[in-house]
Amino acid sequence: MPDFSLTLLRHRLSARTQSRRPSMARRARPEGRLMWLHLGENFDPTGVCIAVERLRERHRDLRVLITGDQADGGLIDAPPSDTVPSVRAFLDHWRPDIALFAGNDVFPMLWSEALARGIPLIAVEVDTTRHAAAMIRQMRGFDAILALEPDLRLDPVIEVTGPLSTTPLLPHADRAEIERMHEAFGNRPVWLALGAMADETEAILQAHALASRMTHRLLLVLDVDDATATSRLRDGGWRWVDRDADGVPIDAQVLLTEFGTEDGLWLRLAPVTFMGGTLSGDGPSLDPLAMASLGTALLAGPQGADVASMSRLTAVGAVRSIQDSATLGTGVESLLNPEEAAAMAHRGWSVTSEGAEATAQLVDLLDDTLAGIPV
Numbered sequence: 001m002p003d004f005s006l007t008l009l010r011h012r013l014s015a016r017t018q019s020r021r022p023s024m025a026r027r028a029r030p031e032g033r034l035m036w037l038h039l040g041e042n043f044d045p046t047g048v049c050i051a052v053e054r055l056r057e058r059h060r061d062l063r064v065l066i067t068g069d070q071a072d073g074g075l076i077d078a079p080p081s082d083t084v085p086s087v088r089a090f091l092d093h094w095r096p097d098i099a100l101f102a103g104n105d106v107f108p109m110l111w112s113e114a115l116a117r118g119i120p121l122i123a124v125e126v127d128t129t130r131h132a133a134a135m136i137r138q139m140r141g142f143d144a145i146l147a148l149e150p151d152l153r154l155d156p157v158i159e160v161t162g163p164l165s166t167t168p169l170l171p172h173a174d175r176a177e178i179e180r181m182h183e184a185f186g187n188r189p190v191w192l193a194l195g196a197m198a199d200e201t202e203a204i205l206q207a208h209a210l211a212s213r214m215t216h217r218l219l220l221v222l223d224v225d226d227a228t229a230t231s232r233l234r235d236g237g238w239r240w241v242d243r244d245a246d247g248v249p250i251d252a253q254v255l256l257t258e259f260g261t262e263d264g265l266w267l268r269l270a271p272v273t274f275m276g277g278t279l280s281g282d283g284p285s286l287d288p289l290a291m292a293s294l295g296t297a298l299l300a301g302p303q304g305a306d307v308a309s310m311s312r313l314t315a316v317g318a319v320r321s322i323q324d325s326a327t328l329g330t331g332v333e334s335l336l337n338p339e340e341a342a343a344m345a346h347r348g349w350s351v352t353s354e355g356a357e358a359t360a361q362l363v364d365l366l367d368d369t370l371a372g373i374p375v
Contacts (some may be wrong), residue, residue, distance in 0.1 A: 122145075186225040
């Protein structure tokens with residue numbers, strides 16, 4: 001116990017030192033329901049920010065205050081130092097309806113005051129075993145603790161759920177439009193070049209020509225940022241149709257889309273996708289995890305290989321690497337085999353589904369709590 005008390009004493013001394021630092025003027029509290037999200041020191045906010053985005057899809061009126069080193073954009077403030085005056089001033093000003101603490105920062109004084117005010121508190125992606133009992137005693141009053149490791153000191157409120165999902169929100173697609181385009185494609189084999197750069201157009205068309213020799217009636221959905229795309233198609237003798245056309249003629253070889261406007265639609269329709277920007281460019285325009293989560297088999301060039309999500313997918317064989325038009329063409333032809341594409345898509349799903357249950361549990365917890373708070 002003496003060690004625990006010493007830890008708490010050090011924390012209080014540090015908090016008092018911080019409280020003496022000059023603070024910036026706070027913005028006015030917005031009207032309506034407010035959730036406070038605190039991001040702990042050295043905490044990766046990707047997963048919790050995705051969860052909050054999903055929550056806001058259910059609660060459009062909800063405003064989110066973010067504190068912590070990783071806070072970026074929107075409604076931001078510095079967290080209070082863990083002293084009574086600072087804590088009370090912070091809570092008096094913001095009056096949060098709910099507070100979510102992500103990571104391992106501890107606020108024993110703040111938590112005590114918030115619990116006394118009846119503010120629901122939830123912690124996520126926290127490892128409480130790092131802290132002495134005196135530092136986390138107030139966490140027994142939390143509504144929920146979704147932890148990385150078990151801690152008997154906080155039973156029964158603590159539950160080990162592991163890290164949250166880092167798969168981003170999926171691009172939207174209208175269900176009726178999916179059905180309409182699926183009917184327009186019929187039983188034709190289809191592949192997609194998504195977010196391609198102008199420098200990649202020729203390689204994509206060469207790859208399509210190569211794959212078409214082996215696959216009858218193959219259709220390319222071409223999503224490319226290239227003002228000369230129509231002239232390239234015309235000069236190359238391609239039979240192509242614009243996205244705005246009524247239907248897809250049976251003899252069309254290429255469907256030219258409006259760049260970057262319907263990613264979700266095409267990813268749900270195409271079993272094989274080349275990630276544009278990976279042959280020449282700065283990497284894919286859309287997070288590879290979002291693409292893989294929609295069940296499409298992925299092809300990628302060398303650019304953007306160091307992107308964390310790309311590396312995770314490549315490590316399990318959920319991305320086929322290509323180097324040029326020839327390897328792109330053979331890659332497309334190979335993955336048009338339904339069994340091979342399904343196997344690759346399943347490997348991608350094994351990555352994109354990591355943490356999905358933890359995220360769903362957090363969103364449901366927050367949703368249930370907000371349901372009891374008047375709008």
